[in-house]
Amino acid sequence: MLHPFLHRLLGFLLCCVALLSASSKENEPKWIRMNSGHFSVFTDAGEKKGREVILRFEQMRSEFGQLLMKRKINLPKPLDIIAFRNDEEYLAVAPVRQGHPINAVGFFVPGEDRNYVVLDLAAEDSWLDVSHEFGHVLLNYNYPPTPSWFDEGFAGYFSSLRLDDKQAQIGGDPGVPPQSLQNAPVSSGQGGRRSFADLLGSSAWLSIPDLFAQRNDAGVSESNRATLFHAESWIVMHYLLANGELSEAGTYFDLAQNQKLPGEEAMRQAFDMTSAEFEKNVKAYFRALAPRLQVGAGVSGSAIQTFPAPVGPLDVGISVVETTLADAQSQIAEMMVRLPEHQQEGLRIVEGLMRDPKTESDVQHRAVAWVYLEKKQYSQAREELQKGLELDDKDPWTHYYLALTRYREVRSGGKISEGLANSFQDLRIVLDWNPDFAEAYNMLALARLDGGGVNSAMEAMRMAVQLNPRSDLYLLNMSHIQLAGKKWDAAAALLERLKSSPDPQVAATAKRDLEDLPTLKKYGILPQRPPEAAGKEQTAQAPRSTVPPKAENNSDEEGGSEEEERKLAQPAPDKRPVKFVKGRLVAVDCAATPAAVVTVVAGGRFLRLRTQDYRSLTLVGADEFSCDWRNRLVAVNYKAGGKSDGDLVTLELQ
Numbered sequence: 001m002l003h004p005f006l007h008r009l010l011g012f013l014l015c016c017v018a019l020l021s022a023s024s025k026e027n028e029p030k031w032i033r034m035n036s037g038h039f040s041v042f043t044d045a046g047e048k049k050g051r052e053v054i055l056r057f058e059q060m061r062s063e064f065g066q067l068l069m070k071r072k073i074n075l076p077k078p079l080d081i082i083a084f085r086n087d088e089e090y091l092a093v094a095p096v097r098q099g100h101p102i103n104a105v106g107f108f109v110p111g112e113d114r115n116y117v118v119l120d121l122a123a124e125d126s127w128l129d130v131s132h133e134f135g136h137v138l139l140n141y142n143y144p145p146t147p148s149w150f151d152e153g154f155a156g157y158f159s160s161l162r163l164d165d166k167q168a169q170i171g172g173d174p175g176v177p178p179q180s181l182q183n184a185p186v187s188s189g190q191g192g193r194r195s196f197a198d199l200l201g202s203s204a205w206l207s208i209p210d211l212f213a214q215r216n217d218a219g220v221s222e223s224n225r226a227t228l229f230h231a232e233s234w235i236v237m238h239y240l241l242a243n244g245e246l247s248e249a250g251t252y253f254d255l256a257q258n259q260k261l262p263g264e265e266a267m268r269q270a271f272d273m274t275s276a277e278f279e280k281n282v283k284a285y286f287r288a289l290a291p292r293l294q295v296g297a298g299v300s301g302s303a304i305q306t307f308p309a310p311v312g313p314l315d316v317g318i319s320v321v322e323t324t325l326a327d328a329q330s331q332i333a334e335m336m337v338r339l340p341e342h343q344q345e346g347l348r349i350v351e352g353l354m355r356d357p358k359t360e361s362d363v364q365h366r367a368v369a370w371v372y373l374e375k376k377q378y379s380q381a382r383e384e385l386q387k388g389l390e391l392d393d394k395d396p397w398t399h400y401y402l403a404l405t406r407y408r409e410v411r412s413g414g415k416i417s418e419g420l421a422n423s424f425q426d427l428r429i430v431l432d433w434n435p436d437f438a439e440a441y442n443m444l445a446l447a448r449l450d451g452g453g454v455n456s457a458m459e460a461m462r463m464a465v466q467l468n469p470r471s472d473l474y475l476l477n478m479s480h481i482q483l484a485g486k487k488w489d490a491a492a493a494l495l496e497r498l499k500s501s502p503d504p505q506v507a508a509t510a511k512r513d514l515e516d517l518p519t520l521k522k523y524g525i526l527p528q529r530p531p532e533a534a535g536k537e538q539t540a541q542a543p544r545s546t547v548p549p550k551a552e553n554n555s556d557e558e559g560g561s562e563e564e565e566r567k568l569a570q571p572a573p574d575k576r577p578v579k580f581v582k583g584r585l586v587a588v589d590c591a592a593t594p595a596a597v598v599t600v601v602a603g604g605r606f607l608r609l610r611t612q613d614y615r616s617l618t619l620v621g622a623d624e625f626s627c628d629w630r631n632r633l634v635a636v637n638y639k640a641g642g643k644s645d646g647d648l649v650t651l652e653l654q
Contacts, residue, residue, distance in 0.1 A: 013577050018218060019209060028087065033321045038075055043332055045085035045121040048319055053083050053119065055316055056127045057134075059163050062310035063170070064138045066104040067158070072142040076438030076467035077111075082335060083119040083126075090120035093332065096341045108133040109338050112439065113370075113404065132159035132174070141438075144635075144654050145470050148214040153237030156196070165313050171238065171304035173197050173293040176227045196231040197293040199288060203228050205422065208275040209263055211236070212256075238283045245271070248632075254582040257452075258635075259603075326359040334367040347371065354544075362388035362395045369401055378409045383457055396433035397424035400440065407443045421451035438467035442474055454485040458618075465620055468644075472501040472530035475620075482618065483513070488521055489649045492617040493637035576639040578649055579608070585634045585653075590614070590627035598629075598648060600636060609638050611648040621653035628651075 028042035043050045057079075065073050084090040094101040106129035109116035115137065135158030139151055172345040173195045211232055238245055252270035255531040255569040267275045292304065292600045305610045329349055336346030350364035365388035372381035382405055386397045410420055420443070427444045430437060445460035463479045467473060476498055482491035495517075498510035519525075583602025590596045596614040600607045611617045614625040637649040 021101075029089075029328070031323045031325065031327070033323055035319045035321075036316050039079055041081040041083055042323075042328070043081075043083035043085070043121070044089070044328065045083055049085075049121050050083065051082060051318060053121070054318055055165070055311065055313055056163055057117075058297070058316050059168065059309055059311045060127075060131060060134060060158075060161060061138065063161060063168065064135070064142070064158065066310060068141055073138065074436065074467050075138075076141055076436055078114045078434060078437070079117065079330075080114060080138075080335075081117045081119065083121050086122045087120060090118070090122070092338055093118060093339070094120075095102075095339055098110075101284050101476070104128040104129040108137075109335060110137075111338060112616060113400065116338070117293055118335065124452060128159070128162075131161060132156065140470050141468055143290050143469075147212060149211050149233040149236065150249065150253075153233035153235075153240075156230055156234030157241065160309060163309060166307065166309055168309045169304065169306045172466055174341045176230060194227070195293070196471070197286075199227060199231045199379060200235060201290060203231075205283070206232055208236075208267075208279040210261065212275075235286050236282055236398070238289070239282045242285070249369045255497045258580060258582055260277070262290040270280050273361055291441075301462070317371070326353055326365070327361065329353060330361055330363040330367070334363055334370070337367050338369050343371065361390065362392040362398055365391070366397055366401060369405075373401065373405055373408065376408070376412060378405050380569065381405045385553075395427075396430050397489075400437075402426050403430070403440070407446065412557065420447040420449075423447045424451075430454060435466060438464045438474075441467065442471075442477060446477060449481055449484060457481045462619060462623065469621065472498055472503050472506045476506050479510070479513065483517075483520060487618060488517070489639070490637070492517060493580070496578065497580065517571075576622060578637050579640055579646070580635070580637050582633075582635045582654075583607070585632045588627050593627075596625070596627065596634075598651065600634060606644055608636070608645045609634075609636060609648045610645070617648060620650065625651075 031042065031044045032047065033039045034043070034047070034049060034050045034054055036054045036058055039054050040063060041050050044055070061073055065071065072358040084093075090105070091101050094272060095107055096102075105120040105123035105126040107118050108130050117130050117134070119130070132155050135155035135291070136151060138158075139154055156174055157170070160170055160172045162169045173387065175196060176199070206228065211229070236597045240249055244275075248270050250264050255266035255269055256263060261269070264275060267278060268275065271278055273281070293550065332355060333346040333349040336342040336349070339346075340492040346365050346367065350367045353359045353361070354364045366386045369381040369384035369388070372378070372384065378434060382402065384401050385398050385405065388395065389402075396434060403426040406420055406423050421441060424447055427440050427447065430440045431444070434440070441464035443461045445457045445464060448460060449457040458478070458481050461474065461481055464474045465471070467477060475494060479491045479494040479498065481496065482488075494515065495510045495514045499507055501510065581600070581602045584601045585600050586600040586606075588596060589599070594613040594615055596611050598609045598611070600609060603631075614627075617625060633654040635654060638646040640646040640650060
């Protein structure tokens with residue numbers, strides 16, 4: 001029997017051990033996943049900070065809609081936010097440049113499958129360091145293509161947004177965006193930025209023609225080149241918004257890009273001034289504004305707006321789910337493998353977790369499969385994904401990557417035993433989980449086409465284009481569906497537009513398809529091309545679908561009187577050129593349904609454009625034709641009848 005003193009000592013020691021163990025567990029990071037209607041935050045910084053992060057992103061999304069008067073905001077790729085509680089955790093995964101972490105307390109990781117935002121919550125308002133890139137994301141998915149200066153100017157203006165739970169402010173000096181800063185140890189955020197006002201006040205500006213032509217290096221030193229382009233684009237956007245001239249900018253784009261007017265003539269017609277006069281006005285506006293601008297400072301004035309926050313804490317429903325440390329490590333590693341400097345460390349983490357059946361999960365196999373997929377090792381990727389399905393056969397991401405593996409293998413010209421049509425079940429699971437996933441619709445469209453469903457393929461592709469209107473690859477795939485459905489005019493009009501695509505591979509493929517179109521129309525098959533050229537071109541797109549051969553005699557035998565009579569009975573081919581114009585749809589006349597007449601105002605003139613059957617008209621930006629459309633911005637391809645009428649080929653709502 002223990003001595004009473006020893007008994008008490010043993011009890012004391014056991015109590016100390018228990019307290020130390022409890023203290024150690026309290027100090028371990030506790031990870032939670034928080035979901036709102038549009039965003040997911042994975043954090044170990046606690047529920048309060050997680051709620052603040054998710055609220056800021058909901059507020060930014062809402063303010064974007066108000067700036068551009070958009071009621072529906074597309075986010076066609078999932079956005080996952082990983083928010084760390086301290087610098088040490090954040091620095092372990094931050095991108096490294098020239099041996100140092102980037103000079104920002106937040107960074108953005110784009111991807112074909114999903115986008116990531118990573119934040120250091122030890123810094124105040126770390127979300128500000130990704131607001132510029134987030135502005136680009138929202139613009140890309142919700143606005144027609146525009147020149148670089150417009151995109152950069154809007155993203156710069158958008159990143160001047162300052163938020164708390166009750167109030168918002170926009171229009172101040174956001175400073176040089178983090179990705180343009182020199183690489184250095186991570187700073188505390190906004191305070192380390194060089195202001196746009198200082199830069200514009202101490203540098204020779206680009207001329208407006210150079211800026212609008214996206215020549216951001218004219219007369220500027222190498223060190224200031226990118227930052228001056230950002231700054232000048234920002235002040236031009238500031239000027240346009242303050243003076244209510246965004247619509248004039250839209251007119252300028254139409255005149256310069258679509259109607260191919262010289263820059264000065266487009267400027268005169270759109271803004272009623274020369275480019276020199278426009279530049280003079282912008283500089284005068286800047287001089288008046290500059291004294292009131294400070295990076296991140298609260299300032300006032302007619303051009304700098306303060307208003308109630310677009311969304312408050314009570315307006316956002318948030319669910320909270322606790323997760324294990326192993327799951328947290330897996331989720332972080334899945335992001336890390338997308339960063340070249342951290343890929344091997346991410347793989348080491350997931351491979352360690354996979355060795356223990358208690359911590360193995362489908363997330364780890366997804367991460368490994370993604371690396372194989374990027375290396376075009378498709379069989380290894382499928383093997384990992386099948387292992388993931390054995391652990392969780394309902395995981396939508398695993399089903400997505402299985403479809404993506406098939407799609408990429410076919411796109412790269414690979415030979416696989418199963419076609420894209422075998423992706424139906426996987427893609428249904430994905431779209432049931434996320435009905436706004438544009439890439440899933442793109443793959444579904446091509447899977448349906450592979451299975452022979454031209455109309456259902458076009459339906460899915462329209463959804464993809466509507467959700468991601470700037471994707472020239474989606475438009476190229478749409479043209480291939482039109483070719484498969486023998487919509488020759490619509491396909492030709494779209495390909496004519498795409499041969500000037502900024503994506504060189506899309507442009508090359510569109511040009512090739514236009515060259516092949518006469519052969520395809522006549523014989524129903526594509527001309528033979530050297531294997532090398534075909535293999536290289538297919539790396540940029542989905543496989544081209546061959547239109548079924550025509551059911552007619554194409555022999556060269558003489559004396560085919562029946563064939564000649566049949567040809568004479570056919571209507572003469574419509575050789576009118578396809579024209580393109582942007583304007584405003586003011587009325588739709590459906591009195592002779594299914595025929596319809598669409599009235600469009602463009603360049604001060606009225607165009608009455610017919611379609612014999614609006615149910616078969618190729619639409620972009622809308623699911624179905626509506627006879628109730630009024631006052632809508634549109635872009636149309638048509639064949640002219642006279643000076644003010646014609647036949648519709650395609651109709652795009654913007």
